[in-house]
Amino acid sequence: MNDDELQHELLHRYSRLRYLNSGISPRMLLKRWLWHGVISGTYFVKRLIDVLASVILMILLIPLFAVIMALIYKSSPGPVFYKQTRVGRWGKLFTMWKFRSMYLDADQRLKEIKAQNEMAGGVLFKMKNDPRIFPVGKFIRKASIDELPQLWNVFKGDMSLVGPRPALPSEVNKYSLQDRQRLEVIPGITCIWQVSGRSNIPFPQQVQLDIQYIQSQSVWLDIKLLLKTIPAVLLSRGAY
Template structure:
């Protein structure tokens, strides 16, 4: 003898079906956006690396001529879901910068914070001052975007030592692929204390969209030209 389906059971099945369908639609939408974002990254960065290669050579020559040290500074950074990757910059500091930092740690303008920032950092070379003011030291990270370790827009990838100081809330910054620029990079950069940086990154993660990425990319140009917080 068949037991008739109760209204409560039918309602439960209907709600479950709708939840599964909504979740599927959300997942497909997210994957579609990520695919478009990745495609745009590659289409923008691949030709940019070729066009910028003469500038790369000029910067490399200037760095070598100043102190004969290495052109690039490689550092492990933390990406999406805590995965580390090799993060390059044009070297803007003395070759012994890591040792000197231990001696000037007490001068951190961000106080007892996760990040270390100092406007007149004695480790920065003369060429490095120009590179940082114009943000040209960041250009090698285009290679990370091409590889997929980074994207054009997203929270900046933190250092391993910084992540070790993160609170559980701060770790939300690691839930997406890191980027070259984001909200706090166009809002004052290093002048903004870490708690506010983290809050802005969480805002981006919550509201991220291709349109927001485009607005942030456009806002990055005047931010770089103004040089506010670039040190």
């Protein structure tokens, strides 16, 4: 299944999820409207924080961006940014940006090392000593600096500061029905399992943690996860 077919399938599946108001009592309908108001209000505050924070951070980080771009080009001449198609909320595809941390032929070399996957679950590919990553790339990945260009995705609305990490279309093709619950919210730069062990956490447990976040998400929870992200990044727990 190619990317266009996958997006059509996902959007078609979610387009059938509608409130059925026929036969519902006025009391129940009122509860639904009130709940919808609470959810909309929470989304508005979350979106406001995302826009303000992404703009401020992108301005403040301009000097760091310039240094990282120079180091990447010196370590591996070529584009300093890497773009990739990811799956967002309700299966909508978008272009996600990162600082390039791998050699230019990384996608081709993946076929040669795929059997060495160290991530349990068989959906994600992770390898501690990935030969496709150049020296500076190892540093920016370990410090999560490679993810900073996604502040642009946050500003655009493709992503949020906090939410399940956006998956590749090829990964979503392997999702179970339970895994697809991750597609019900806007994906994020940081998430609950990234502050709890990152790549050391097997994929099935990542899904469980993401679902736990989705079921209990709030602005206050997002703030707590953002604060926990700082020591997690500084200590590089489970980063590779």
